[in-house]
Amino acid sequence: MITNFSSYSSKMKFTQVSLVLFVVLFLVILSGYSQQIGLPEIRNYNRLNYKADPQNWDINQDKNGNIYFANNKGLVQFDGSTWRRYNLPNGSLIRAFKIDTSGKIFVGGINEFGYFKPNPKGIMTYFSLAKYLPPTMLKQIDIVWKVHIFQGEVFFQSFAKVYILKNNKLRIVSPPSRFQFSYQVNNRLYFQDHKMGLLEYRNGKMAVLPETKIFNNGEIWGIIAFPHTNKLLISTLNDGLFVYDFKKVSAWNTEANGFIKKYGSLGGVFLKNKFIINTPTNGIIKCDTAGKIIQHINLKNGLQNNVVLFSFIDSKQNLWLGLGNGIAFLNENSAFTRLGGYYNLSSVYSSTIYKGNLYAATDEGLFYHSLKGNIKDSPFQFVEGTSGQNWNVQVIDNQLFCGSSNGALLIDDGKIVQTIDSKGYLGFKKLPNRPNTLIGSVYSGFNILEKVGGNWTVKHKIDGIYVYPFSFEVDNKYLWYKKDGSLFQMEFSDDLKTFKSVKNYSNLSSKDKGIGSVQLLDNSVSFQTNNHFYRYSQSTNTFIEDKKYTAIFATIPSVHIIREDVDGNIWYVFKESLGLLKKSRNSYYKNFIAPFSNLTNNLIINHFSINIFSKDNVIVGLTDGLAYFDMKQMNNYDSKPIAMIRSFAYPESSSILGNGQKELAVYNIPYKSNNVVFTFSSPTYDNLENVEYSYKLEGFDNQWSKWSNTYTKEYTNLREGTYKMVVKVRNSYGIQSKETSVSFRVSPPWYRHTVAYFAYILLSLITLYIIRIRIETKIRRNKYFELVEQRKIYLEKEAKIRQEQFELEQEIVRLNNEKLKAKILFKDKELVNNSLQVVKKNKILNDIITKMKNIETESLEESVKVQFIKLNKSIVKEVNSDKSWKNLENHIKNVHYDFLKRLKEKYPTISPRELDLSTYLLINMSTKEIAELMNITPEGVELARYRLRKKLGLNRKDNLISFLMDI
Template sequence: MMNNFKKKLYSFILLLYISSLLSQVKSIGLPDIKNYNRSDYKGGTQNWAIDQDKNGNLYFANNNGLFQFDGTTWRNYKMTNADAIRSVKIDPSGKIYVGGYNEFGYFEPNEKGRLIYHSLTHLVTKAKIKTIDFVWKIHLFDKGVVFQAFSKAFYFKNNTIQTINAPKRFQFSFLVNGKLYLQDIANGLLEYKNKSLHTLPGTKQLNPTEIWSIIPLPDDKLLIATLNKGLFTYANNSLQPWNTETNAFVKKNSSLGGIAIKNKFIVINTVLNGIIVCDTNGKIIQHINHKKGLQNNTVLTSFIDNKNNIWLGLDNGIAFVNENSPFTYFGFSYDISTVYASIVHNQNLYVATNRGVFYHSWSQNFKEDVFKLVEGTTGQSWNIQVIDNQLLCGNNNGAMVIQGDRVSQILDVKGYFGFKKIPGKDNFLIGSNYNGFALFEKKGNNWNYRNQISGFDNSSSTFEIDEETVWLKKDGLLYQMTLSPDLKSYAKIKTHKAITKNYSGIGSIQRINGKVYFQTKNHFFKYSKDQETFYEDKTISALFQKIPTVNLIYEDQLGNIWYTYGQGLGMLQKQNNRYQNSVAPFSNLTGELVSDYLSINTINQKNIFIGLTNGLAHYNPEQASSFVTIPKAYIRNFTFQKDTLLLGNGQKNTTKYTLPYASNHVQFSFSSPTYENLDNVEFSYKLEGFDEKWSPWSRMFTKEYTNLSEGSYEMKVKVRNSYGVQSKEATIKFSVLPPWYRHFFAYLLYLIAAIAVIVYVQKTVKAKIRKNKYYETVEQRRLYLEKESKIRQEQYILEKEIEKLKNDKLKIKILAKDKELVSNSLQVVKKNKILNGIIHKLKEINHDNLDETLKTQFTKLQKSIIKEVNSDKSWKDLEKHIKNVHYDFLKRLKEQYPTITPRELDLATYLLMNMSTKEIAEIMNISNGGVELARYRLRKKLELNKKENLIGFLMKI
């Protein structure tokens, strides 16, 4: 009996455990919510229905058409005869069935991937049915499709339509577990089977209200959500109110239907207050409304996507609720801000923030209440700790003891960062404050301030205590401070600039496995007090070998080692004395952690709180394993030469596209149906045949290539989600044809043309050679004659030169003779002068004193000398010779200066002959001064200035 009880108990516990693993909706905090407003999707306000295709693309039935969202781009598609779409449903083949006012049909991709609308209303007999009205619901039923309007429903199967007439008037219809239910305003719920309608007993009492959804419950029950009458269950032909807190909420806020999540939870849409998520027993797990981040409180429809996240069609906009995440958040809606620490104590969750310490009951549901301020803690709160069952707070206003909702005692008024016990001295506590460190002593059950430890007044939140040594990291130094025996001062203070010579700097101080470790560049050291040196613990260092350089490290109560790197967070999760590195789940927290403060509060395996700059995150590791999945990458658009191929819409893709050379300007756009944290989704691409390597990861989801050469190409793209997980490559192959002038036939034409040109050139060259030979002979004859003529001309010039040289030589000889003649003439002049002097002297002799004989002889001598003088014609010959030789010069001089006198002509000739002043004076029989005067007159006559040379001027004439 006992064994059976134990087995049942174990089975029940195992069932609860499995149930907890399958559970995904968390009652602690709020999931991440992403709102899309009209400016995002550029459509109408109301969104009435949502569905998702096999590629992960989402579709929204909107007042302005059908909107498709692939994670990066919104696209709008219109029906032929209507704008507003009220319903959408996608069948396994990929056809997207839609319904609007007086119109229904389906969208299907054409050969280029664009969704083309195909109307089915032509199959309806217009004579019998003039007005279809709005088609509110579409169901995939019994291998066909049901389009439900108010007056009728239309069953489309095998390309024909069967009309299902309403007994009075249909409201809405529902497909539950393969059964089709329709509400008639006069007959209650009807089930359509065997081509006829069958009334569900006991449902006519629902006639005064609208049924917006029917959701399956365990034990074959149906949950019926009405607009204003609340929630009902239906089983065994009996309709009963669902008396739960969910029903009370719905009656207050009106319901617009809902949907089940894995048959474990139910989403209820409301008119006035957003949505609630409850379990199958009616207990409210979550409440999400405008105050908690939803952009609109009226939810028209809800949809669970392929990752069990919630999409909401709002009265104005669309919302995405990341329900399938191990994270939920306490943010502005819970009235908390930057979180530095958190702790659970006496069934309260306390949170230390920049505005004070706030608390919330840990045992009660978080769905409605905000956190409340602990009285007396207003201001910066750095830490909150439970030490010996006392809740201590390090606050800007002092060291405080908190009891319940207030501060019961202020231990010290200085600002404090945190507290740590002295190992081996359980009654003593050291607190880091703004002026250094203080000592607290436990008396009875309470901690009391004893003294400030003197000798060191630097402060820091990063410190550890090992035996009686306080280790502090501050300003890049490691302080080793040994406490005095009375704990009132420091017996010794030593500083370290580095832990070891091999690695510079100080990384962090932390306690792991009860020991104080010193870390630098992911190498962990312990301190040997006996040897007074640091030594490495290679076992701990090995854990961080493949991890980026860490900043802060903290070991939680379960033995998990948390660390920060850059602005990211990671965890070495302890599993049977081994550690499993976990980074991906925390990627979304990158940049949200509080700088230099690692706030981790591990309550148990399911509840871990992480402090953020904008609130508090709740993390459940048991949900993380199924949460991070491999994303999918798609090449959505392939655009070239004003043409676009839309890929991923379900069409059959050809293996390779061939583009003309004129289309060598191509553009691609990428997508990934990964809707969690879209701001952190990144793409990388590579065009094989053009790019040498993959592009850097970025948010850009389009890429353009221009002027591609002819050849084969393969576009590759991959996506990395916000958790750092990469997808497989998506590829598309295409080729660019060469331009017409580089085509094969063009080259063949070029070859034929080249041969024709060669033949033509050959013939032309031969003809030209013959012609050139003739002209060459003529040219050679002409050149011979020219050469002969040139030789004769050169010979004539040479003869002229020879003649000129002879003339020049003759002139030189004449000039020499002139000079000789002048010289001789001057000698004659001198001789005549001497003879004239002798004659003059002879005349002075008294002849009377001479005898006759001597007198006769003397007379003869005198006559003889006079005869000699008179008979000498050398001078006249000289003048004649000079005039003959310099005739041309004298002629030119006379022509240029007609007023020049003969004597001046003679002077000019003597100067031209380069005769000296003395020689000129003797020839002209004037004094030297007379020569100079004559030169002056000649210069004046020739109009020369003082700087011009007279002889040089004469030589130029």
């Protein structure tokens, strides 16, 4: 069955006979010719991508999904985001390798073999096994061409020897003559020997396979098992393909063998019921088990190089090719293949299948390709006379109509068989209950076409409408089309020459504003806006909601194009993406969006085209050709991708995660290395440009990042703390992975370390303690000083009182002293006066004595003489016995003892007479008095004063008495 939705008419049924004939014809086409329509996604990587040598000889995949390549410059690894290369110590090439379950990668080079193993940080480290051989045998190794892991043993095969590793011990096996290559097939291990043919390794020995010496003069490059049989397909470099049933060898006389004999073979693989065979000069071929070539892919249609050295099937059943110049990835697991530029197709507005040909209406013309021929190789052919815009191609009543800028055309066998009208046409639809009548949309309205005598002609134009109606629908009474956000309802006249009425609707109901789309559902016209569906009721002249389809689309994104196929499946377009509601037998609809996500932004929205032919085959028009979709593979898109944090690096170290190493629970990073860089990957290698990542650094980010193709993220100047990098991936089909995380801890700087904080707390406590002690001490000191101050004030007051008392006492003493002094002075004066009186008396008495001496006693009477003598003696005795002067001297010395002592100490040379003079001067005696006391003349007193002044060192201006008083 074929359904054309680019200009789907009223979905009227063909006549039963025509339908059956058409279906039978199409099924005959599909069953009679084995072919693959379109090319898979092909992604080429060159040496600038993977930064190694152009040649790649072997390919394998580890349990984490990383892809590895044996390259002339080492082992190359690809994780979907980043390429890495690991070299052998001697820098030699690598021809072969194998990966065991523990993550070890056993490799062979030139005079070297061993294994790579990830260290705790995931960095691949090489361990040589060849070094355990005797030095003389190292150069005999030559190139290790094949590596196998078989029954617990590792085989390193060169042309001269096989080096077998088991239980960390090496064993060497020599060939009967010389080895070529070796092959591991269905848990059996084969070797080619130049003289003995094929050998099988069994229980540690080489067993010769019968009838295989036919290969002695050639090179076997690949052995592939036939499915479900005990046969092997053997590919040779120059002699073609052979089949071996362990009894005999026979040439595989097929189309594929003819191709290989011409171009040669470098081995191959078996993928999804077909053989992939490599060639050294012309890419690869895909052939079925009968040897029929299904597809040929080479430099012309997608590969960057025709030399295919190795082919490998990854865990997702996709194909990798090691080329003589680069690496190629073929997305064989995808349900989609493309027919684009290689097939001469540009933007496709419409497509259909008619009489074994696939037609595509494009912006450059109408093209076709025979499904009976070799679509795998040749491009589409141009239908002459269709240059320009071709809007529509569709089958109506078993005839092929094309609406184009060149007019309304009938096409058959790749040619224009009739030009119905030369005006530009957009599309055609059958009118219900009017056989042999079509309505065609032209650039300025609608024309009625009629079939008369087997030929189609333009009957007339419908008057009264001048629009550009690309998309429209018809029912028994009305023509409906949407333009500029309005819905137009036009009622046909009986003669179809005009419209009885034209109505314009801007809303379908009061709650749903605007017009979304017009389409056929269940063979009647349906209207949609905001995913709410309506039918027009002629009886009420209103739009009534269709709750069935409203409920079906309740959880679907807002749509703007809807198409229903003959199986009841509903195709819809939302934004720039395609979705499918697949109908089951119980009328339940299952929604599919992911399988079509790769078509996002590639659809031609205003001229959407989708064709369903047979039950599971779909063709969609794109901006760059056609997309072929196999609906049987829709369930391939349910599996979730895997998100990986591939590397974690900081200035002093880096870790490559997912290389098989044991991951640390938490990575510790010093604070000085608090700039971290993460790289992400996902072992999803198809549509890599649409693989997106979202991440969040817990402890730093509050929300997930926006989805993007960026697979690296750097964080700088992170504070100390524990962080968790969480990442998830969304593949090109919109399926999200589970979250993957790596935890790490940034150590604080020494001044914010726990020990530092403990020290800070301790120092704070000590400081607080010291401060407390100091405060308490200060308080005590303050109290003490306050007490001292109070005491001082008290003492000052007391001292002041005492001072005042003392001063008072001193004053009293002074007054007393002055009084005493005055009294003493008075007494001194009195004593001096008395002494002077005594002196005067003594002087008088001495004068009397002197005068009495002058008296002649001889003349006196004896009695008088006796009395005279007695009187004289009495006076002399009185004078001699008078101690007044001595008493005066002692008195003065006693009273002025301190003065005399200070004066003597200060002037040791002072004489006693000068001391007496000083004392007399101190007590303020006059010169006359001093002269009388000292029994000298007043002039003598002045002379003594002068001498005293000189001894005391006084100037003329100095007052002697004041000076003496100061002493």
